[in-house]
Amino acid sequence: MKRIIAVSNHKGGVGKTTSVVNIGAGLARSGKRVLLIDLDPQANLTISFGIQEAEKTIYGSLKGEYELFPMNVGENLDIVASTLDLSGAETELSSEAGREYILQELIEPITGNYDYIIIDCPPSLGLLTINAFTAVEEVFIPLQPHYLAIKGLAKIIEVINKIKRRLNKSLEITAVFVTLYDKRKILHRDVLQTIKTYFGDRVFYTKIRENIALAEAPSAGNDIFSYDASCNGADDYRRLVKEIIEMEDKDNG
Ligand SMILES: Nc1ncnc2c1ncn2[C@@H]1O[C@H](COP(=O)(O)OP(=O)(O)OP(=O)(O)O)[C@@H](O)[C@H]1O
Numbered sequence: 001m002k003r004i005i006a007v008s009n010h011k012g013g014v015g016k017t018t019s020v021v022n023i024g025a026g027l028a029r030s031g032k033r034v035l036l037i038d039l040d041p042q043a044n045l046t047i048s049f050g051i052q053e054a055e056k057t058i059y060g061s062l063k064g065e066y067e068l069f070p071m072n073v074g075e076n077l078d079i080v081a082s083t084l085d086l087s088g089a090e091t092e093l094s095s096e097a098g099r100e101y102i103l104q105e106l107i108e109p110i111t112g113n114y115d116y117i118i119i120d121c122p123p124s125l126g127l128l129t130i131n132a133f134t135a136v137e138e139v140f141i142p143l144q145p146h147y148l149a150i151k152g153l154a155k156i157i158e159v160i161n162k163i164k165r166r167l168n169k170s171l172e173i174t175a176v177f178v179t180l181y182d183k184r185k186i187l188h189r190d191v192l193q194t195i196k197t198y199f200g201d202r203v204f205y206t207k208i209r210e211n212i213a214l215a216e217a218p219s220a221g222n223d224i225f226s227y228d229a230s231c232n233g234a235d236d237y238r239r240l241v242k243e244i245i246e247m248e249d250k251d252n253g
């Protein structure tokens with residue numbers, strides 16, 4: 001089974017990139033062939049794997065200069081790197097015919113090489129994110145348990161529904177999960193409850209707790225399993241990955 005997933009939330013700093021790194025690494029460790037695509041000009045995903053400057057990036061591919069250029073960063077794990085130059089892409093591509101489908105066209109020839117393709121979206125709902133939404137079937141939304149985070153959800157749901165109607169009928173929000181969670185905070189528990197009333201069983205049982213090792217690992221160019229296999233962050237992402245793999249059975253049956 002092949003899954004193509006965008007990890008998106010237009011709110012910044014909610015744990016998108018951290019989740020893409022560690023879900024990707026966890027899936028690869030479970031024997032899945034994984035490609036991660038950094039679609040954010042901040043290039044945090046790229047940097048998290050210790051890549052400072054890549055020769056070929058998503059930017060050049062989107063501009064039509066070359067095909068996607070996956071770089072191997074571990075067993076079963078490849079990444080398409082990003083670069084700050086990507087910040088100009090939205091304007092540069094805005095007058096292209098079929099500008100919403102450029103990424104989809106790039107991904108199509110290599111889907112056979114992977115079990116999972118996961119796209120790290122920028123914190124916006126502009127043309128780059130729309131390119132992700134036309135290229136995938138699934139959207140995962142990481143959320144920080146704050147009231148304002150719930151308010152922001154209405155916007156991303158609206159955009160996804162519009163893309164689904166107009167550009168990609170297969171698009172679905174298949175998972176929502178909470179990051180930077182602290183169960184001692186009553187607010188966090190309340191917000192989690194509210195999210196469950198919106199999304200029901202699409203909310204992952206696993207909550208990613210606040211854990212400093214998750215913030216430290218990228219500076220070592222490591223995923224959490226290599227950095228500290230026994231910390232809470234590694235435990236949480238291990239459990240999240242298990243839930244993601246279990247969805248495969250649900251979808252088949
Ligand atoms: N569970 C966690 N515990 C502690 N720190 C975390 C956790 N998850 C993420 N962080 C830290 O919080 C910051 C924001 O996380 P991250 O970069 O993953 O968010 P993002 O949604 O990708 O941000 P952006 O919108 O800017 O792309 C980073 O410094 C990261 O290391």
Ligand SMILES: [Mg+2]
Pocket residue numbers: 016017018040044045120121
């Ligand atoms: Mg990010």
